[in-house]
Amino acid sequence: MSGDQLSAVYGALADPTRRAILTRLTEGDANVAELAAPFKVSQPAISRHLKVLEQAGLISRRRRATARFSHLEAEPLREATVWLARYQEFWDESYDRLDALLARLRNEHSG
Amino acid sequence: MATTRIIAEPGTPFVEITREFDASRELLFRAHIDPDLLGQWLGPRATTTTVDHLDARDGGKWRYTTRGADGNDYGFHGVFHGTPSPDGIVQTFEFEGAPGHVCLQTVTFEEQGGRTMLRQNAVFQSVADRDGMMASGMEQGVNEGMERLDELVARMASLD
Numbered sequence: 001m002s003g004d005q006l007s008a009v010y011g012a013l014a015d016p017t018r019r020a021i022l023t024r025l026t027e028g029d030a031n032v033a034e035l036a037a038p039f040k041v042s043q044p045a046i047s048r049h050l051k052v053l054e055q056a057g058l059i060s061r062r063r064r065a066t067a068r069f070s071h072l073e074a075e076p077l078r079e080a081t082v083w084l085a086r087y088q089e090f091w092d093e094s095y096d097r098l099d100a101l102l103a104r105l106r107n108e109h110s111g
Numbered sequence: 112m113a114t115t116r117i118i119a120e121p122g123t124p125f126v127e128i129t130r131e132f133d134a135s136r137e138l139l140f141r142a143h144i145d146p147d148l149l150g151q152w153l154g155p156r157a158t159t160t161t162v163d164h165l166d167a168r169d170g171g172k173w174r175y176t177t178r179g180a181d182g183n184d185y186g187f188h189g190v191f192h193g194t195p196s197p198d199g200i201v202q203t204f205e206f207e208g209a210p211g212h213v214c215l216q217t218v219t220f221e222e223q224g225g226r227t228m229l230r231q232n233a234v235f236q237s238v239a240d241r242d243g244m245m246a247s248g249m250e251q252g253v254n255e256g257m258e259r260l261d262e263l264v265a266r267m268a269s270l271d
Contacts, residue, residue, distance in 0.1 A: 084117065105142070
């Protein structure tokens with residue numbers, strides 16, 4: 001995933017309503033009315049959020065009968081968490097090595 | 112071992128890392144500014160870090176290279192702002208693979224009952240910089256197994 005795509009994904013995830021929408025979609029596809037129900041915002045406002053999520057590739061929308069249903073696209077989310085895992089690994093391993101070094105320095109000092 | 116906690120809120124240019132150590136803050140500080148010591152722990156286990164220079168004073172420069180598991184060298188450099196001390200270290204950080212993308216790092220050491228909480232704050236120039244840096248700059252030397260204990264024991268034995 002390019003830096004621009006990552007930014008689009010993170011921009012989309014920066015909003016709590018959009019994160020809640022994604023969480024709801026993990027349970028299954030839903031239309032705008034269903035997605036708007038838990039929030040104190042209008043359906044047009046939810047539609048705007050859906051547009052941002054769609055542009056970031058986090059959801060796709062398909063028409064079924066007269067309603068459009070939103071569908072969660074998991075792959076960009078998975079990719080977006082990869083960098084955090086790498087960063088975590090970098091510092092995890094560095095600080096574990098630092099633990100060992102500090103232990104040795106303490107022993108040298110006391111011995 | 113203690114847990115390394117990383118907070119990177121989506122849509123912000125910040126990263127915060129916290130980690131507790133079983134050591135005084137003076138010792139922890141020394142491990143950060145002594146070139147020999149820094150080279151012994153910085154970077155994932157599959158990498159080797161060589162500190163070219165580290166001038167721990169206000170305006171002093173530092174540079175190190177990290178050799179990844181792929182055999183390539185990655186350079187990093189920056190400047191200290193204010194005199195580094197056990198209270199904290201403020202420095203710029205630039206990955207030479209992405210010149211001009213500078214990050215401001217603040218590391219503080221908080222000692223309590225013989226243990227020290229390290230807090231590392233990084234502020235990037237933009238959200239894209241932060242996400243891009245993490246996506247590219249940290250790729251080397253990963254995909255290693257988690258069998259670090261063996262390695263640590265071997266390291267400590269070889270140092271005796």
